[in-house]
Amino acid sequence: MIRVLLVDDQQLIRAGLRMLCEAEGDLTVVGEAGDGREAVALVARLVPDVVVMDLRMPGVDGISATSRILAARPATRVLVLTTFGDDDHLYPALTAGACGFLLKDAPPAEILDGIRRVAAGDSPFSQEVLRRLVRRAVGSRAPLKPIAGLTERERDVLALVADGLSNAEIAERLHIGVTTVKTHVTALMTKTGAPNRVRLALAAQTAADG
Known part of the structure; x- marks a missing residue:
């Protein structure tokens, strides 16, 4: 069973993700957080396998929360799920230690697959984001x-x-x-x-x- 923590400042988004995950036999939502500070505390207490992390939140944002979570528990897998796929959000999130980056308009099946892939050690990216990463990475040689x-x-x-x-x-x-x-x-x-x-x-x- 993959233990999932949902982090998003919008309650409706968290509710939708919870319903999506709990309809699956191999996923269980162990908690929800409305901001980064709460997420850091819940990871320490609940020890989830995967944190589904929003980026723009009041107070402690998703990038700072990801960095703090992984500093305390390096084995935690953080999957970013955000509306913002631009470089100003992507690269800081990856630098903080996120191992996947999906956009909120991704199909439900892609989000579920992303959670499973992150838990298995893979690094899922939305196709638009992956293509941009590839172009930048190839250029870096x-x-x-x-x-x-x-x-x-x-x-x-x-x-x-x-x-x-x-x-x-x-x-x-x-x-x-x-x-x-x-x-x-x-x-x-x-x-x-x-x-x-x-x-x-x-x-x-x-x-x-x-």
């Missing part, structure tokens, strides 16, 4: 381990990750199952030393340049 021993299918998957496609979109494009895509992505992360999909996109660029 951050170093990666050389790619060696990729299968033809892994190269296909890697190219589509670099295009910002989700696992479901890759599965549809390649006519394979989503579970198979996840297996390939995991193998690619191991072979490239990449901890997330953005770094995998860099691996694709490295291969193209080589």
Whole structure:
């Protein structure tokens, strides 16, 4: 069971997220917070697996709360869920330690998938955000381990990750199952030393340049 803490200053948003999560057999909402200060206190008391974190809140905002939570409990996974996908919100949130970044207009299934992926150690991003991260990361030419021993299918998957496609979109494009895509992505992360999909996109660029 994945233990979830919901953090948002709008009660209606929290209520909707609670209903969404509690309709799933593998998710349970252990608490709600209306601001960052309350979120920090509840994480210490409730020890959730995943914190679904809004960014703009009165008092202590989501970025400060994320930083404080992870300083105290580094194993906590923080998934940002926000209306604001611009760089002024994205990069400070990632610097604070958030491991995923979704927009509030994402489909419910994408939000649920994001919670599960964060809990499993993945780093989910809304497609718009991921594409922007990829463009910026490729431009930075951050170093990666050389790619060696990729299968033809892994190269296909890697190219589509670099295009910002989700696992479901890759599965549809390649006519394979989503579970198979996840297996390939995991193998690619191991072979490239990449901890997330953005770094995998860099691996694709490295291969193209080589």
